[in-house]
Each structure stands twice: as C-alpha cells, then as structure tokens.
Amino acid sequence: MARSLRGLVTATAAVIISTVLFLHTAPATAAATTSPAVSYTNPLVPQRADPHVMKHTDGYYYFTATVPAYDKIILRRAQTIQGLSSAPETTIWTRKASGVGSGQVWAPELHRIDNKWYVYVALGVSGQWKIRPFVLEGTGDNPLTASWTEKGVIKTNWDTFSLDASTFVSADGTRYLIWAQQEPSRSDENSSIMIAPLANPWTIRGTAVAISRPELAWERIGYKVNEGPFVIQRSGKIFLTYSASATDYNYCMGMLAASASADLMKASSWSKSSVPIFASNSNTSQYGPGHNSFVPSEDGLSDVMVYHDRSYRDITGDPLNDPNRRTRVQKLYWKADGTPDFGIPVPEGKTPVRLRSAADSNPARYVRLRAASTSLAETQFRIVSPGLGGASGSVSLESTSSPGVYLRRAGTKVQFEAGSSASPASFKTEASFTQRAGLSDSQGISLEATGAAGQFLALDKDGNLVLSAAGDVAVQAQATFFLE
Numbered sequence: 001m002a003r004s005l006r007g008l009v010t011a012t013a014a015v016i017i018s019t020v021l022f023l024h025t026a027p028a029t030a031a032a033t034t035s036p037a038v039s040y041t042n043p044l045v046p047q048r049a050d051p052h053v054m055k056h057t058d059g060y061y062y063f064t065a066t067v068p069a070y071d072k073i074i075l076r077r078a079q080t081i082q083g084l085s086s087a088p089e090t091t092i093w094t095r096k097a098s099g100v101g102s103g104q105v106w107a108p109e110l111h112r113i114d115n116k117w118y119v120y121v122a123l124g125v126s127g128q129w130k131i132r133p134f135v136l137e138g139t140g141d142n143p144l145t146a147s148w149t150e151k152g153v154i155k156t157n158w159d160t161f162s163l164d165a166s167t168f169v170s171a172d173g174t175r176y177l178i179w180a181q182q183e184p185s186r187s188d189e190n191s192s193i194m195i196a197p198l199a200n201p202w203t204i205r206g207t208a209v210a211i212s213r214p215e216l217a218w219e220r221i222g223y224k225v226n227e228g229p230f231v232i233q234r235s236g237k238i239f240l241t242y243s244a245s246a247t248d249y250n251y252c253m254g255m256l257a258a259s260a261s262a263d264l265m266k267a268s269s270w271s272k273s274s275v276p277i278f279a280s281n282s283n284t285s286q287y288g289p290g291h292n293s294f295v296p297s298e299d300g301l302s303d304v305m306v307y308h309d310r311s312y313r314d315i316t317g318d319p320l321n322d323p324n325r326r327t328r329v330q331k332l333y334w335k336a337d338g339t340p341d342f343g344i345p346v347p348e349g350k351t352p353v354r355l356r357s358a359a360d361s362n363p364a365r366y367v368r369l370r371a372a373s374t375s376l377a378e379t380q381f382r383i384v385s386p387g388l389g390g391a392s393g394s395v396s397l398e399s400t401s402s403p404g405v406y407l408r409r410a411g412t413k414v415q416f417e418a419g420s421s422a423s424p425a426s427f428k429t430e431a432s433f434t435q436r437a438g439l440s441d442s443q444g445i446s447l448e449a450t451g452a453a454g455q456f457l458a459l460d461k462d463g464n465l466v467l468s469a470a471g472d473v474a475v476q477a478q479a480t481f482f483l484e
C-alpha cells in the first residue's frame with residue numbers, strides 16, 4: 001500500500017515535471033514565413049530606364065522600358081522575372097518622321113484593360129521641348145504580336161510638358177490616370193504629380209488635380225521634378241511612389257499615401273513622406289535610383305520593386321544623354337504597421353535575404369549587422385554560395401549595407417568583420433557555415449560553423465547573435481531562421 005502510494009506520488013511528480021519541462025522546452029515558435037525570400041540577379045537589363053514589369057493572367061511577365069536612343073517602344077516577355085533578362089526584345093512602335101512622336105519616346109507602360117492592351121508613353125516632337133502622354137491600343141492575346149492602333153495624345157487641363165502616365169483601379173472600382181505635368185502657375189518647376197479618373201483608357205474625366213509638387217529641398221536638385229508615379233495598394237491604403245530631382249545621382253524616390261476610402265481627387269487626402277524613401281547609396285555603388293514599378297513575385301507571396309539606377313555617381317554632360325540607366329529588381333518589404341519598407345538599392349549580383357528567428361514571432365527578430373540598428377538594410381545579407389572557404393554546401397553571410405563585411409566565427413563567438421576572397425584562409429574558413437535544414441523547422445535553415453562542428457548560429461533570448469550547441473528544443477528554434 002505504502003509502496004504503491006509512493007509509486008503514485010512519483011508518477012504524479014513525473015507528470016508535473018514533464019509538464020513543466022514541456023512548457024519550458026517547447027515555447028510557441030514562429031510560423032514559417034508567409035512571404036519567403038526572392039532570388040534575382042542584378043542588374044536585370046542593361047541600358048533600360050523607367051522600367052515597367054507587369055504580370056498577366058497568361059502566366060507571363062511583360063517588360064517595357066525607355067531605350068537610350070529614345071526612339072522606340074520595346075517589349076519582352078518571360079515566365080519569370082529573371083527570364084526577362086535574356087528574353088528577346090520586340091519593337092512594337094518606332095519614332096515617326098514628323099509631328100507628335102518624332103522626338104523623345106519615354107517611359108512606356110503596358111496595361112491590360114477590358115481585354116485589350118494599352119501602352120502609355122510620353123512622346124516628343126523633333127526639335128522641340130514638347131512632351132505629351134500618348135496611348136496605343138493593342139488587340140490580341142500576346143502584346144508582342146498584337147496589332148496596335150494610336151489613340152492619340154491624352155488631353156489634360158493644360159497643353160503643357162507632361163509625361164509618365166500610369167493607371168490603377170481604386171478599391172471602389174474607379175480607374176484613375178496618374179502622370180507628371182507642368183502647372184502653368186508654377187512655370188519655374190518641371191512637373192507636379194496629377195490625378196484624374198478615366199472615362200476610357202485614353203480620356204480623362206473632369207478636371208485633373210495636383211497631389212504633389214516639388215516643394216521639398218530633395219525634390220529640387222538640378223531640376224524641380226516630381227515624376228514617374230506608380231501605385232501599390234495594401235491593407236486599405238494606397239501608396240503612390242514618384243521620383244524627384246534631376247536624373248543624375250540626386251534622383252530619388254518619394255511617396256504619397258492615402259486611405260483607400262478617401263476622396264483621391266482631394267490633394268488633402270494624400271500625405272507625403274518628408275524624406276526620400278529610396279536614394280543613392282555609396283556603400284552599394286547604386287546611384288540615382290527611381291522611376292519604379294511594382295510586380296508580384298512568381299509565387300505571388302512577395303512584392304518586387306522594379307527601378308533603374310546607375311552604377312557610377314558622376315556623369316559628364318546632360319544625364320539624359322548617358323545611356324547606362326539599367327533595370328534592377330529587389331524585394332519590397334512591409335513594416336508591421338502596414339507601410340512599405342524600401343531599404344536601400346542592394347548591391348550588384350544575387351539579391352539579399354533576411355534571416356528571421358523561428359523562436360520569436362511578436363515582435364519578429366532578425367539577424368542584424370548591429371543589434372541596436374532598426375534599418376531594414378542592416379537585416380539584409382547576401383547568402384554567398386559556396387562560402388568564402390570554398391567548400392561545397394557552405395555559405396557565407398555578406399552584409400547588404402556594408403558589402404565586404406562578413407559574419408565570422410571568432411573562437412566561441414561570432415562577429416561581423418571586413419573580408420574578401422583574398423583574406424587569409426583562416427578568415428575564409430571562419431566566415432563559412434554549412435547550411436542545414438532548420439533544426440526546429442525544416443522550412444527554415446540552420447547554419448553550422450565550419451571548423452566547430454555542432455556549433456550553430458543562434459539569436460539568443462536577449463537577441464544576441466551567438467554560437468550554440470542547440471541542445472534543447474528552445475535553442476534549436478533560436479538556431480533556425482526563415483529566409484524572407
């Protein structure tokens with residue numbers, strides 16, 4: 001009796017202990033990501049500026065852009081965004097001998113509206129500074145082989161310098177045209193951002209309204225410019241990005257935001273970011289980024305920003321005569337408050353990723369270059385494969401905000417340090433990790449230190465980047481990262 005009672009007590013204690021252990025060792029871990037990392041190689045297309053990429057229901061991505069000679073409209077298509085890089089190019093329209101369309105051919109965009117194709121393009125007149133938005137209509141399933149008819153110049157409030165037309169449909173189903181135009185009352189400025197509803201794809205309805213003007217210092221360098229508007233909508237909000245200043249390294253992007261239920265024809269419905277949201281970055285050698293568009297990734301789970309920039313800062317002569325604005329792509333991230341986070345123009349080559357710890361979901365925790373930093377770019381790393389040590393299956397993590405800085409094992413610790421493929425063999429080995437399936441979730445990855453078997457990179461409970469044997473379940477989650 002006494003014996004069996006003791007047995008019962010012991011068994012109960014074991015249940016309690018295992019319950020306590022269970023609670024201790026299996027905390028609620030973060031779910032796998034709903035927006036996995038994308039992987040592209042930059043630049044996407046050389047000598048193509050003002051890029052527009054759209055994803056059609058036929059499964060193709062369609063690309064159009066400004067060519068350096070400003071003399072034609074080209075299209076490409078491919079089943080992936082990267083595929084646009086090598087896809088053959090078709091010319092669907094060429095500069096005319098005289099009149100509208102005999103000068104500049106700028107910033108085409110391709111849209112599918114009511115089962116027809118439309119190209120919005122800014123056309124000039126030879127020998128004159130007279131740029132106006134123009135519309136082409138195409139019939140046929142494939143715009144590369146469609147037959148095109150000219151619908152003519154879009155008539156706006158004034159017959160003034162105007163360009164960069166784009167279109168979007170708001171939450172209530174209204175289709176709008178947005179573009180850049182010089183307002184007669186502001187003749188010292190190049191262009192404001194205008195909006196009007198469309199009666200049909202080539203005709204605005206009513207009077208257009210200016211919703212942004214080049215009034216802030218960073219919008220007035222070289223020229224006083226707001227241009228290249230494009231809309232992305234999410235969670236009941238409309239975000240309108242645009243580009244500002246001259247088309248040299250001062251070119252940068254700004255953003256307006258409005259509630260999807262607001263009256264978009266009221267300038268007061270739109271609030272403007274007081275600082276550029278995307279600009280030149282000397283660390284990554286990216287200059288004058290802008291004139292962007294957005295397109296969903298292949299899996300539909302991420303937004304990709306498409307834009308142009310140059311790989312050098314200084315230009316001789318008019319920047320519009322420099323042919324080397326090229327098309328680039330990178331993931332657009334979203335902050336917890338539902339606003340977009342553009343980060344910085346990422347370095348050339350393979351696009352970076354973020355490494356989110358599987359141990360924390362609220363708030364999410366990421367591997368960071370400096371623990372105190374809050375910038376997106378300091379949570380972005382290029383997975384260099386193979387790693388600097390060269391072993392197959394190994395990887396190195398290279399900082400995006402400080403290219404050439406790698407994560408390195410230093411004894412029992414890890415730290416970020418400058419290095420390269422010319423670094424001593426010891427550095428290259430210590431900056432290499434074996435990528436394994438995630439210890440706590442195979443949808444993530446774990447990184448085992450080279451030369452220190454069984455030691456994994458982990459973000460400990462205080463958010464410090466450490467090396468850990470990852471013995472128990474809780475630490476295994478800290479050593480598992482989802483790539484975003």
Ligand SMILES: *[C@@H]1O[C@H](CO)[C@@H](O)[C@H](O)[C@H]1NC(C)=O
Nearest residue numbers: 129190223224225245246247
């Ligand atoms: C701004 O206007 C000036 C003068 O009309 C012109 O030379 C220049 O090319 C314009 N710049 C842009 C970016 O439109």
Ligand SMILES: *[C@@H]1O[C@H](CO)[C@@H](O)[C@H](O)[C@H]1NC(C)=O
Nearest residue numbers: 281282283377401402403405
């Ligand atoms: C550029 O890189 C340097 C050296 O790695 C770093 O100290 C600096 O913070 C970086 N600048 C930015 C804006 O990230």
